[in-house]
Amino acid sequence: MNRRNLFRLGFYGSLGAAGYGSLIERRTPVIERAICRLPGRHAALDGLTVATMSDFHHDEFHDNSLMAGAVETLNGLNPDLVLLPGDFISRDERGVDTLADHLARLRAPLGVFASLGNHDQWADAGAIVRRLSRAGIPVLRNAATRLRAPRSGAVFHLGGLESAWAGHPDFARLARGIPRDEPIVLGWHEPDPFDTLADPRVLLQVAGHTHGGQVCAPLWGAIKLPRHGRKYVAGLFERGDARLYVTRGIGSMGVPVRFCCPPEISLIEFRATADRQPEKTLNA
Numbered sequence: 250m251n252r253r254n255l256f257r258l259g260f261y262g263s264l265g266a267a268g269y270g271s272l273i274e275r276r277t278p279v280i281e282r283a284i285c286r287l288p289g290r291h292a293a294l295d296g297l298t299v300a301t302m303s304d305f306h307h308d309e310f311h312d313n314s315l316m317a318g319a320v321e322t323l324n325g326l327n328p329d330l331v332l333l334p335g336d337f338i339s340r341d342e343r344g345v346d347t348l349a350d351h352l353a354r355l356r357a358p359l360g361v362f363a364s365l366g367n368h369d370q371w372a373d374a375g376a377i378v379r380r381l382s383r384a385g386i387p388v389l390r391n392a393a394t395r396l397r398a399p400r401s402g403a404v405f406h407l408g409g410l411e412s413a414w415a416g417h418p419d420f421a422r423l424a425r426g427i428p429r430d431e432p433i434v435l436g437w438h439e440p441d442p443f444d445t446l447a448d449p450r451v452l453l454q455v456a457g458h459t460h461g462g463q464v465c466a467p468l469w470g471a472i473k474l475p476r477h478g479r480k481y482v483a484g485l486f487e488r489g490d491a492r493l494y495v496t497r498g499i500g501s502m503g504v505p506v507r508f509c510c511p512p513e514i515s516l517i518e519f520r521a522t523a524d525r526q527p528e529k530t531l532n533a
C-alpha cells in the first residue's frame with residue numbers, strides 16, 4: 250500500500266470510529282453487574298442491591314433520550330437503593346434542571362441519594378443540591394443516613410463525601426455516631442482516594458469520575474485519565490473487607506464520543522458467599 254492509500258485508510262478509519270463513537274456507542278448504555286462479597290459479620294446484608302449511574306455532564310452534551318432510556322433501564326433492575334456519585338454537570342448548574350426531571354423518575358424502596366462530583370463543586374453546588382432535593386434526591390455532603398436492608402432488616406449507613414478534588418471531604422464528620430459494628434456504603438466521586446479509607450466500617454465505596462477513559466484504544470485501554478482517577482479506572486476492586494466499585498458513568502465530557510468504553514448502568518449486589526471472584530484483587 251502506498252503512502253497516499255495509507256493516509257486515506259487512516260483518515261476514513263478515524264472518521265468512521267468518531268462517527269460510531271458519537272452516534273452509536275455514546276448512546277448505547279450497557280448494564281454492568283457486580284457481586285460484592287460480604288465479610289461474615291455483615292452476612293445479613295446478603296441480597297441487598299445498589300444501582301448506580303454517574304457523570305451525567307448534562308449541560309455539556311445533554312441527551313434526553315439517553316437519560317429517559319437509562320432511567321427506565323435502571324428501574325427495570327429493581328434495585329433496593331440508588332446512589333448517584335456526582336458530576337451531574339460539567340460547568341453550568343442550570344443543566345441539572347432537565348436532568349433532575351429524569352432522575353425524579355428513578356424508583357427504589359430505600360430511596361435515591363446523591364453525592365457531589367468535582368464539576369458540581371466547581372459550579373454552584375448549592376443550586377445543584379437544591380434542585381436534586383426538589384426532585385426527591387437528598388445530596389449527602391459529608392453526611393450519612395441510617396437504612397435497613399429490606400429483607401433482613403439489617404442496619405447499614407449510606408454516606409456521601411464531598412469531592413476529593415474540589416470539595417472538603419470529611420469522613421470523621423460523616424461517620425460520627427455510627428457504631429463500630431455497623432457498615433457504611435459510601436458515595437465518593439473520585440476512586441483513587443479509596444486508598445485513604447482505613448476505617449473498618451467502610452464496606453463499599455461507589456465512585457465514578459474516570460468515565461472508564463471515555464475514549465479507549467483497542468488492546469490498550471484508556472488514553473487519558475483525570476487526577477484522582479488513574480489507579481482505579483473501572484470495575485470492582487477489593488482490599489481486605491473494603492470494596493470499591495468504579496462506574497464508567499453515563500455521559501460524555503470534552504468530546505461527544507465514547508469509544509471501546511460504553512456508558513454504564515450498574516447493579517451491585519451484596520452476597521454472603523460469592524459465586525465468582527471480583528474482577529481485580531488488590532494487595533493491601
Ligand SMILES: [Fe+2]
Nearest residue numbers: 336366367458
Ligand atoms: Fe469527575
